[in-house]
Amino acid sequence: MKKKLLADLYIIFSAKEFAPSVAKNKKRTVSSFNNILIENNLDLTTLSTKQAETLVETMCAGLKPSTYNRKLTELSAMWTWLLSMGLIKAQNPFATIKRKKVNSKAQYAPKSDDVINAFSLATKEEQLIMLLCMIVNASKTNMRFLHFTDIDQVNNVIKLRTHKRGTRNAQIEEVDIPEYMVNLLVDFAIKNKRYSELFSAHPLVAADRNKLRPLCNDAKIKSFTIDALRTLKARFALNNDNCLDLIQKHLRHSSLSTTKLFVKKNKDASTHLAGESFEELIEGCLVTHILAVYGSTTSKCPIPSSCVAILYRALTHFQEHQVAWEQLTSVYYDLLKLILKLASANNIRKKVKYFNVRP
Template sequence: MPYKDKTSTKTPWVGQVKINGKKIKHRCQTRKEAIEWEAAQRQKTAGERSETHTISLLEWATAYLEFCEKKFVVNTFEEKKRAFRILFAGGVDPQLPVETLQPFVLLKHFQKQAGERSGNAANKDRKNLSAAWNWGRNYLGIPFENPFQRTGKQGEVRHDRRIPTLAEFWKVFETTTELQDKRMLLCYLYSGARRAELFQLRWQDVDFINGRIRLYWKKNQLGTMKTAWLAMTDEAMDALREQHRSTGKSKWVFVEPGTDHPYKYRLQWMRRLCKRAGVDRFGFHGIRHLCASILAGKGVPLVDIQDHLRHDHLSTTERYIHKIKETRSVVNALTGLKGAFSGEGPQEAPEKVDTKLTTVSK
């Protein structure tokens, strides 16, 4: 604030501001002039600070991950955090300003990741980091051009999701020794639930009277938690009653052995069970697809399958069962070919005989 210096008659008012720890003063004839000078100096300093201050890669990453931790489920958040950790561990200095990040550096990074991990993993990191850059562009004012998008995707080896047959599922079920594991497998088969949905199932979400369970999930762009009651079969509810008798004192339905905590990942569990049963490996989502295929095979309407799987869009459910219907129609068309034609080998058109050139020897 300006103050008045009584020792001066021509310029009694003194404006003062502090810039970079140093106090600067300026004499004025009136108090109004001193106030205006102080305001002009503060505005000038703020402008210079905004021009010189740059956001580092670490500041950008930290701000984005704080946003993601509140918006996304744990697995998605961990995936995004891992992408940054690998980027900085790969030689990119997190203290550098964001505008210094060059596409060529990122291209070399993703090429290395494709060689050491896989093209799929490198492209997943690229997608997450590209989304982070777009977020920073909207909220932090970082450069508009996205350097991650300029790198292009790495080559991928795509594998169709392994969907087990019902016989393979029961074979895994029979070779499972732990009772809790058997009950969990039954619940996955009858509910078609996603992995985390049953991991986070609580006893307050189990309605034994009406034979249903309540599931929670986050699958929309806003990250909003959604919930729905799902009707269950008598077999599934009987399994849950048995589970309640053994873990009913816990808050969670399925808990890690020796603890009162729910499962989080169980990454190798299905791998071990499949290996023990002698079947090709499949995962939790494979059981979800199996549930959809069973419903489709029994002629359940598509909209009812959508409700059971809790898909937001019918097109998602159609993708789940499209290959099943497509394969069945091809098999039906090829059935009964044996004996359809006389002779052996490919069917050929009868050989034509030119009667004009045919001579009869006497």
């Protein structure tokens, strides 16, 4: 009874100091350890280091090294708390147990070279799907409330269901896409049976971000956000017509003085953004980003980081095989126009801070 009481005291009194998810993990770990103690008829107050190590190995059998280390840390924290409360006098047996080495490179992650080779062999339509998948999966942790729901073949429209974080008030948004892409998406959706798995299930892009994210970090390229899109539109307006009201509208500034400050800071930075249309500007920004990755210049234009990373590697591959640049730009131009349509869908910018569609 005493053995169970000590563990219960720790769960009840110390869990209040932690977030609910952390407290839940601690409770699960301590309860599992407590049950093993009772099964082996051991006393918590006289537990040796060797016995503690054996019990932890039994409790964590088949788990990842990182999980083993976490549970060991949680049990050590339990012992430290009991010691500080005067409930136990023996030294912490978990403190001397060696942590397992964690392999930073996941076994299941595909090689980035394989992704690039698959990309280079894909058709134009497949490349579009691949890049769209990368944009969709660029930031899963930030995007939990924008879902792909349906394809309308008649009107060439895809439907997105949006809702605010923490609520269940859903709203359907419709976005136009090119006809050939609709047919391609429908065929792919039929093969994968579920629309919700459409973007993440493509075999050419599965789990690509584990290998490609370091490339984005090295290039110091931020992900594609609604705020970044607004900034780019404002810079475009600043460079072409210099209308304060239009710039204020793009930036959603409540005060004109804030807009004037933006103009003052970005006037020189916007001189390279000249273009006949916003779509041409976006295509130009893509080229600027490629140059930025190679170190020739710098850019703050909001092209998706995952798109730039794969493009950087793809360009390296294509240059070795002397593939014409004109063949590449048409693919990304179509894709970026689709991104703009998605970003400007009615009411999405009011509900979603980061524009990273997640199925």
